Amino acid sequence: MRKALPSILSVISAILICFIAAGLTRDFGTALDAFTAMLWGAFGDWPKFLETGAATAILRPLGEAGTKAAILTFTGLSVAVAFRVGLFNIGAQGQLAVGALAAAVVGAKLEAPGFLHITLCLAAAALGGALYALLPAILKLKRGVHEVISTIMLNWVAVSLIDNWLVIGPLRAAASGDNSISGTDQIHATAELPRLLGDSSRLNLGLVLAGVAALATWLFLTRFTRGFEWKAIGLSQDAARASGIDVDRGFLEAMLLAGAFAGLGGAVLILGTELKYPATLGAPWGFDGIAMALIGQGHPLGVLAVSTLFGGLRAGGTRMQLFGVHKSFPELMQGLALLLVAAKLMWERLLRTRGTP
Amino acid sequence: MILALLNSILDAAPPLIFAALGAVLSERAGVVNVGIEGMMRAGAFAAAVAALVMPTPLGVLVGMLAGAGVAAIHGWLTISLRSDQVVSGMAINLVMLALGTFLLEAVFNSPSSTPAITQLPLVFGHSPLTWLALVLPFVVHFVIQHTAWGLRLRAVGEKPQAVAAMGVRVGPLRFGAVLLSGALAGLGGAALSTATLDRFEHHMPSGLGFMAVAAMVFGRWTPLGAAGAAAFFAFGNALRIGLASSAPQLLEVVPKGVLLALPYALTLVVLSVQGAKNVAPAALGQPYDPELR
Numbered sequence: 001m002r003k004a005l006p007s008i009l010s011v012i013s014a015i016l017i018c019f020i021a022a023g024l025t026r027d028f029g030t031a032l033d034a035f036t037a038m039l040w041g042a043f044g045d046w047p048k049f050l051e052t053g054a055a056t057a058i059l060r061p062l063g064e065a066g067t068k069a070a071i072l073t074f075t076g077l078s079v080a081v082a083f084r085v086g087l088f089n090i091g092a093q094g095q096l097a098v099g100a101l102a103a104a105v106v107g108a109k110l111e112a113p114g115f116l117h118i119t120l121c122l123a124a125a126a127l128g129g130a131l132y133a134l135l136p137a138i139l140k141l142k143r144g145v146h147e148v149i150s151t152i153m154l155n156w157v158a159v160s161l162i163d164n165w166l167v168i169g170p171l172r173a174a175a176s177g178d179n180s181i182s183g184t185d186q187i188h189a190t191a192e193l194p195r196l197l198g199d200s201s202r203l204n205l206g207l208v209l210a211g212v213a214a215l216a217t218w219l220f221l222t223r224f225t226r227g228f229e230w231k232a233i234g235l236s237q238d239a240a241r242a243s244g245i246d247v248d249r250g251f252l253e254a255m256l257l258a259g260a261f262a263g264l265g266g267a268v269l270i271l272g273t274e275l276k277y278p279a280t281l282g283a284p285w286g287f288d289g290i291a292m293a294l295i296g297q298g299h300p301l302g303v304l305a306v307s308t309l310f311g312g313l314r315a316g317g318t319r320m321q322l323f324g325v326h327k328s329f330p331e332l333m334q335g336l337a338l339l340l341v342a343a344k345l346m347w348e349r350l351l352r353t354r355g356t357p
Numbered sequence: 358m359i360l361a362l363l364n365s366i367l368d369a370a371p372p373l374i375f376a377a378l379g380a381v382l383s384e385r386a387g388v389v390n391v392g393i394e395g396m397m398r399a400g401a402f403a404a405a406v407a408a409l410v411m412p413t414p415l416g417v418l419v420g421m422l423a424g425a426g427v428a429a430i431h432g433w434l435t436i437s438l439r440s441d442q443v444v445s446g447m448a449i450n451l452v453m454l455a456l457g458t459f460l461l462e463a464v465f466n467s468p469s470s471t472p473a474i475t476q477l478p479l480v481f482g483h484s485p486l487t488w489l490a491l492v493l494p495f496v497v498h499f500v501i502q503h504t505a506w507g508l509r510l511r512a513v514g515e516k517p518q519a520v521a522a523m524g525v526r527v528g529p530l531r532f533g534a535v536l537l538s539g540a541l542a543g544l545g546g547a548a549l550s551t552a553t554l555d556r557f558e559h560h561m562p563s564g565l566g567f568m569a570v571a572a573m574v575f576g577r578w579t580p581l582g583a584a585g586a587a588a589f590f591a592f593g594n595a596l597r598i599g600l601a602s603s604a605p606q607l608l609e610v611v612p613k614g615v616l617l618a619l620p621y622a623l624t625l626v627v628l629s630v631q632g633a634k635n636v637a638p639a640a641l642g643q644p645y646d647p648e649l650r
Contacts, residue, residue: 169614342444
């Protein structure tokens with residue numbers, strides 16, 4: 001809990017700074033209204049529910065928040081597991097794009113009964129993301145290329161090839177009649193992630209998958225020998241090697257898992273909300289994953305908690321637009337929170353001086 | 358056709374060259390700068406806004422100041438607080454991406470762009486920044502290779518302890534390099550909003566900052582190499598845009614996305630062939646703690 005304190009303080013400070021910024025550019029009354037609207041948009045409009053008794057007032061926001069939280073959790077886990085062995089996976093964005101495309105293609109081109117089809121799509125996405133993450137791992141082990149540089153390059157390679165070639169070229173949806181459609185073909189209904197709360201809410205199986213993934217990762221890292229080996233590699237490669245741990249294998253396995261998680265994030269985006277690979281993926285989900293992993297202190301359950309918070313805030317952000325505050329405002333909070341978390345030494349000094357009499 | 362291509366390179370290359378030079382300065386001093394993208398965005402926005410109320414050349418200066426201001430955050434985090442340099446850079450990118458969008462909406466009530474400004478006046482048919490971009494790589498090369506400050510800068514990126522033993526303070530030296538790096542990235546951004554276009558657009562610099570980092574790696578962390586790589590990448594961009602209008606049938610054979618991916622793929626190939634370890638500054642990415650020896 002003590003380890004989480006800098007993160008909690010950073011998030012609170014970031015939200016306060018943004019509130020003041022909104023207050024200064026509009027006025028504080030409007031800012032308060034906008035932030036309240038964001039809160040209701042994030043975690044359910046409880047006053048409206050109590051007033052009208054309409055369950056959609058709660059279910060719809062929860063659906064939007066949940067779908068975003070699921071994707072953020074997956075890309076956050078992707079960055080976090082690579083961190084465990086001391087690798088910085090900036091490539092979650094590219095791995096997510098590859099996974100998303102794999103899910104969209106398997107979902108549209110293949111026909112299979114419901115449950116099997118979803119499983120196949122998820123497997124294809126995880127495999128695509130994992131293979132794409134294997135490349136920087138191999139380049140690091142065989143050629144000494146730093147993973148930060150290679151994953152940055154691979155992000156742009158993937159996004160350029162997919163968004164500017166495959167999706168507008170070979171994999172473009174067939175135009176129906178006069179209106180041309182952007183993106184790939186719509187996936188079959190059998191590949192859609194089932195919704196959990198009926199038609200009024202987009203909350204789907206993705207959030208459950210993300211929760212299970214976070215829990216499983218936590219168990220793996222803390223209760224299994226291999227999880228401890230990863231931690232040892234992350235703390236000191238030399239010490240790990242000296243005690244007989246296969247460091248290279250640890251790198252490869254961690255990057256494979258990281259890529260698989262990012263790919264699954266892409267699959268949840270496609271199979272849960274977009275239902276096809278769209279013209280652009282919208283948000284930089286992979287880069288957001290870096291923020292989730294770091295604010296969550298690399299702890300799988302921390303990632304889940306932070307992703308739930310920011311998934312919610314970002315879903316609620318759309319409601320701020322009514323008050324003249326841009327809907328990307330929660331992303332500013334997220335960025336500031338990351339910046340403050342990065343100032344680790346500042347928090348250590350602050351918290352230490354307060355502790356001593 | 359060739360002349361037209363040359364002209365379009367001269368117009369497209371400056372933002373990339375400035376930003377790549379900025380990346381070189383910071384990384385030669387041992388501070389990883391993947392926040393170039395965010396610093397460019399700050400420069401592009403500040404220059405376009407400043408040019409609304411003052412002459413455009415002054416606006417460009419404001420853009421440089423804004424880039425340096427953002428770089429000061431990077432310096433404070435990575436040098437004063439010894440935070441992870443990659444984390445700080447990525448955080449800066451995320452903040453600037455969101456901040457630009459927020460300010461655009463808050464100040465100009467527009468989701469897409471600022472009002473138009475008067476562009477920089479042309480000199481011999483091109484923006485003055487184009488000519489600056491042709492000269493600056495040699496200036497930076499001279500400063501890094503042939504001045505005392507440049508020698509210290511390189512030394513602090515290779516072995517900071519040695520520089521400290523010489524009686525030079527590592528922190529201020531690195532901080533200066535990071536500030537200059539930000540100013541150059543800001544200049545690159547300002548070139549986008551005052552020379553390439555006449556306003557700040559919401560997507561700027563749309564990945565050019567990362568391409569500048571690629572150019573720096575491709576150019577083996579040297580000013581001339583980085584600027585050359587930046588010009589080469591700009592040539593690729595110009596060729597792609599030129600082909601789209603003059604020979605669209607060729608783009609059927611080589612799709613646009615493949616051309617877009619090429620700079621990054623080439624950088625990766627070059628890196629994996631030569632191996633990155635020998636060319637990157639030795640102390641790159643390591644915070645300097647004076648209490649450790």
